[in-house]
Amino acid sequence: MISNCPADVLADTHVGLMPAVEGQSGTKYDTAAGAGWNWVINSKLSGDNLTACLAFLKAVTTGAYADDALEQGFISAAKTSADMDMTKLDPLFSEYYALASTMKNHSIFDCVLPAEVGSGVLYADTQKLIAGTMTPEDMAQDCQTALEANY
Numbered sequence: 191m192i193s194n195c196p197a198d199v200l201a202d203t204h205v206g207l208m209p210a211v212e213g214q215s216g217t218k219y220d221t222a223a224g225a226g227w228n229w230v231i232n233s234k235l236s237g238d239n240l241t242a243c244l245a246f247l248k249a250v251t252t253g254a255y256a257d258d259a260l261e262q263g264f265i266s267a268a269k270t271s272a273d274m275d276m277t278k279l280d281p282l283f284s285e286y287y288a289l290a291s292t293m294k295n296h297s298i299f300d301c302v303l304p305a306e307v308g309s310g311v312l313y314a315d316t317q318k319l320i321a322g323t324m325t326p327e328d329m330a331q332d333c334q335t336a337l338e339a340n341y
Contacts, residue, residue, distance in 0.1 A: 205286045223295040311336040
């Protein structure tokens with residue numbers, strides 16, 4: 191968006207938050223967020239393979255890696271270094287990054303559900319619910335059945 195936006199529009203474009211829902215818990219700073227990825231190490235690795243794996247993980251979780259990602263317009267799961275030069279960032283992206291750092295992150299609900307429910311039944315049944323071919327009660331029962339069948 192930033193690279194394709196006319197300069198006059200970009201100059202007047204800023205980031206902001208939706209207001210909190212009155213009468214509900216939470217604030218406008220609460221958000222469902224997560225890195226969306228993670229790293230695992232095969233417990234059977236040893237020797238040079240384990241050393242290489244650990245070196246790779248260290249490389250992609252350092253401040254230098256996070257700084258480089260930020261300069262390219264991405265927010266990584268790694269924390270930026272203390273000397274990250276924020277002036278290298280596009281002003282709108284810098285504004286977004288500053289706002290994102292004030293947010294209170296909460297788990298994305300379907301990512302913490304067992305896969306058979308979160309990315310299985312729930313996704314398929316949501317489509318049916320939206321289409322009006324399934325009731326919320328039937329959807330809840332499908333999720334409960336998948337949970338009990340697998341755990």
